[in-house]
Amino acid sequence: MxxxxxxxxxxxxxxxxxxxxxxxxxxxxxxxxxxxxxxxxxxxxxxxxxxxxxxxxxxxxxxxxxxxxxxxxxxxxxxxxxxxxxxxxxxxxxxxxxxxxxxxxxxxxxxxxxxxxxxxxxxxxxxxxxxxxxxxxxxxxxxxxxxxxxxxxxxxxxxxxxxxxxxxxxxxxxxxxxxxxxxxxxxxxxxxxxxxxxxxxxxxAGCGTEPFAFANDESRVAFFERPDRDPRYVAFEDFRCRVTVMSGLPGAGKDTWIARNRPELPVVSLDAVREELGEPATGNQGRVIQAAYEAARQHLRKGQDFVWNATNISAQLRGRPLRLLRDYGARVEIVYLEPSQAALHAQNRSRDAVVPEAVIDDLVRKLEPPGRWEAHKVTHVVEGCTL
Known part of the structure; x- marks a missing residue:
């Protein structure tokens, strides 16, 4: 063969x-x-x-x-x-x-x-x-x-x-x-x-060929969070702030997207926190994550819109920050970026901190793009086109 x-x-x-x-x-x-x-x-x-x-x-x-x-x-x-x-x-x-x-x-x-x-x-x-x-x-x-x-x-x-x-x-x-x-x-x-x-x-159930139609975005998000939630319940939408959660492999262009689309908002970036603390990208990231979460809480307490910037490439990685944002009554949009493979590798090589190709290949094995049920809005930007 x-x-x-x-x-x-x-x-x-x-x-x-x-x-x-x-x-x-x-x-x-x-x-x-x-x-x-x-x-x-x-x-x-x-x-x-x-x-x-x-x-x-x-x-x-x-x-x-x-x-x-x-x-x-x-x-x-x-x-x-x-x-x-x-x-x-x-x-x-x-x-x-x-x-x-x-x-x-x-x-x-x-x-x-x-x-x-x-x-x-x-x-x-x-x-x-x-x-x-x-x-x-x-x-x-x-x-x-x-x-x-x-x-x-x-x-x-x-x-x-x-x-x-x-x-x-x-x-x-x-x-x-x-x-x-x-x-x-x-x-x-x-x-x-x-x-x-x-x-x-x-x-x-009314979903033989397409997703079930919820009354609004909050009704959908709450349904997936709570096993006792009636799918036909019309949830009240009153959010304290709006948070954009970035998702994508290293080199996907998350910083560029933020600069072009959310230039006025403060950004809580795990890479930036890691650099401020002098922590390496490998090893125990507990101190970095703790500091990033405290920065996010400060914005949430004020009702301040902001961007959470990390790879967030799997549902498990997204789960903890999404729970935090929900606890504070935020409206959440996940923005997932997936450029072409050629663009991804080229953009990674142009980063200040280049991620080894072997690491990116390993991350592809763990990749789980966000589903549209995970947040109030999920935007997929694939090869520069918004889906």
Whole structure:
């Protein structure tokens, strides 16, 4: 098998491999060599109770073949058809890193959906895939198991509403249908019934094909914060101040964006605090973070608008500052910057403190762009265009 170097895989090449009429042929001989992550699936075993077909590689091929046979997939517009196809190819790519044998002999792969989305995002980032297409695909991978068990949970409507903001529900259920068809197990019919019921839950909640429509931004943010919040509650919007939270890899252009778009506002910058304290970028950052949070609190107590400037490249990193801002009644906008790869590396090299390329590559593995549910407003600036 001739394998293509991962950094030479392009989005254009991926598009050409999506099956088309009239034969809808899946070119496995060209798809499987694209990334070494796919070949790992052939040696990754699964629990025979749920996957009597064998390893993850065989399951993946069965899922993709099932998807391509579905009339609903064939009738999608080309962009969604392509996105769903590659989501199916990559949906279990996280299993080799998460598969474990339990003491009772069963095989589990807990967490593989989230790990798989991260791997897929890195592969597609290097391929130059369009941002919206890529993030929709990653959302499908993160949530791809949900239709199997949605109806069995205590509050399926709430889960459906949350999920509708993370991926498109009709595409998710179509993928789940193919995922159920692409396996050998005793409860296959029951899984397919559950997928059908999940479709109905999404539709009944008013989010069968698009995100649930909240009354306003605060209603949405509060819903995702509080498990007891009624999704139809109309929240009162009265904010003490407005805070812009920057997000992006080193070299993404956060300082430049602030200078052009928020020149009048004070900035709390972790890099600036680190420089003031004489702390290195590596090692324990506790002192830097503590000082930055105190500076932010001073602005919040005064009701002063300001900018919080840090990489904030994952939901976990964004979580703590967002909670602080919410505690003080701020209206929050997250601005995420993603320039082209060439621009990112060029801008990084022009920084006073250049971040090593290896560090940036490691950060790409952890990259998790902000979702539109995380703040009152989320702005994605991708290759200079605001999405």
């Amino acid at each position: 001739i394998r293509m170097p991962s950094d030479q895989v392009t989005f254009e090449a991926l598009e050409q491999l999506v099956p088309v009429a009239p034969d809808w042929r899946v070119a496995w001989d060209r798809i499987w060599p694209l990334w070494p992550e796919l070949s790992l699936l052939d040696n990754c075993q699964q629990d025979p109770v749920h996957h009597a077909e064998g390893d993850v590689g065989r399951h993946t091929r069965m899922v993709v073949d099932a998807l391509v046979s579905l009339p609903d997939w064939r009738q999608l517009d080309p962009g969604n058809r392509s996105c769903l196809f590659w989501a199916a190819v990559l949906h279990d790519v996280g299993k080799p890193a998460t598969t474990r044998a339990e003491d009772d002999g069963r095989i589990t792969s807990r967490g593989h959906s989230r790990v798989g989305a991260s791997i897929a995002r890195r592969l597609l980032w290097h391929a130059g895939a369009p941002f919206v297409w890529r993030e929709q695909l990653c959302g499908l991978i993160v949530t791809h198991q949900l239709p199997f068990w949605l109806i069995e949970r205590g509050n399926p409507e709430r889960l459906a509403i949350e999920t509708s903001w993370k991926c498109r529900p009709d595409l998710l259920c179509l993928h789940a249908e193919a995922d159920a068809m692409g396996r050998i197990c005793a409860d296959q019919d029951g899984i397919l019934v559950n997928v059908g019921l999940a479709r109905q839950v999404f539709e009944d």
